[in-house]
Amino acid sequence: MFFSNANVFTVSARNLYRLLIPVGIPSGVNSLVFLPAGRMSVIPFEALLTQPVKEQASFHQLPYLINKFNIRYELSAGLLLQKSQGEKKTGITSAQLMAPIQFPAKDNLSPLPGTETEVNQIQELLHSKQIACNILINQEANETSIKSETLRNYDLIHFATHGIVDEDNPDLSRIFLQNDSEAEDGNLFSGEIYNLHLNANLVTLSACQTGLGKISKGEGVIGLSRALVYAGAKNLVVSFWSVADESTSQLMTTFYQHLITTKETTFAEALRGAKLKMIRQQKYASPFYWAPFVLIGY
8 A cells, every 4th residue: 555645545445445345334333353365464454445535635534444443353264263252351450561672783673762662651551550560671671581481471461672574484573672692582483482371361562564474375374473372362463564663652552541441442442542543643644654553353
């Protein structure tokens, strides 16, 4: 999609909606779940346009699908069926927040100074609701800490860092952390994530391109997402492309605010609320800022 020009974007987003959702959505429906296949696995459906648009419309005026529905995704039909039969928990009683900020020279990555503000704001928000919160910043946000058994004690795990997906070899997809020893290089590979023991209701990857992965026929996208689900994460928030850390910080803080202040809200409802707030703002109304972050789960 093209996000720099609203007029160009509207043509693509409207055409995609008509192609992918040709049948009208029945009245009374307020939530949609997508199980996209192939290259459709990297389309943020919430940014599609449900109605024709007049020329010269601004981004904050467009009829996005997210305006009408809570939207979530699943990696496969098998996982959707499995989750539909289990208990759905959205409560957050404890959290682990991580922001390496700086990265080893070998990784050739730009620092993310905005992520320190992000995790500090989230920590303050969680503490205001008496939610236990542990925060790891800079050197403390290292690979050894992530691999510790204490990680299973948290309902929420939030990574504010870089991440990439290797489409040719999904096991080499990774989350970038600090390297704290010769034994750990600071790269938490997808293959290593499979060996983690998680019990989190939600894992958020506030990072770059963490939702992508190798296309596997019939079973959705393989990458960091599937590894985290296998490790025990019940729900994920991941991203489809690189986003400025300032806007990401705002979206994430608003997301958690909705989640912990609105009684019995779902993750999908909370994420939608955060996106709608971004759309109402001129500065971050473009889907470039809010559309890449999607919920896998409920």
